[in-house]
Amino acid sequence: MGVMQTALLDTPIGTLTVGATPRGLRMVRFPQERGRAEAEVVQEAEEFDPEVLVAAEAPVAAGRSVSPERIARAQLDEALLQLREYFEGDRTKFDIALDWYGVSGLRLRVLKLLADVPFGDTVTYGDLAKGSGAGVTASQAVGGIMGSNPLPIVVPCHRVLAADGLGGFGGGLRTKEWLLAWEGVLPPALDWDM
Secondary structure: OOOOEEEEEEEOOEEEEEEEEOOEEEEEEOHHHHHHHOOOOOEEOOOOOHHHHHHHHHHHHOOOOOOHHHHHHHHHHHHHHHHHHHHOOOOOOOOOOEOOOOOOHHHHHHHHHHHOOOOOOOEEHHHHHHHOOOOHHHHHHHHHHHHOOOOOOOOOHHHEEEOOEOOOOOOOHHHHHHHHHHOOOOOOOOOOOO
C-alpha cells in the first residue's frame, strides 16, 4: 500500500475519512465506513497551504529527493481543500490527482467514466455499463462497482441512478438525496437543512 496520510473532514453529511498517497487521493470514506480505516493512522486535518504542494513538487522537478510522506501530505491537503470548497458551494469540479491503487479492468473503466459526469448531471447504471464497453446488460455489475468506489463524492457515484429511481448508495440513501439536492438535481428534503 505504501505511504498514506489520512485526515478527518467534517462535512454537512458527516465526518469523512480522507486518505492520500504521493500518487494522489486514494480514499474517501463515509462515517459508517470509518471502521474499515481503523488500521490506518488518522490525523486531524490541518489548514491547507497551497505552497506546501508546490514546495513538495518543486524539488522533484529539479531532481532532488522529497520524502513520500511530505508529498502524500501535500496531496491530502489539496484533496481536503477541494472537498471543503465543494461543500461550501465554491467548487463543482475536482481536479486532483487520483491514486487508483487496486482498481483495474471494468471497475477502472467505469469509475473513470463516472469521474467525468458533471456537477448537477446524472447517469444511469445502464449508461455507465454501455459507455464502458460492457454492454447495457452489465448494469448490475456497475451497481456493484459503485458500491466499491474508493473515492465517492470526488468520483461521484451519487450521480448514478437506477432506471426506475435513485438506486443504492454506499453512504446511505439520505446522503445520496442530500448530495443530489446540493447539486440541484433533486429538491431538498423537507427535514434537511441545506
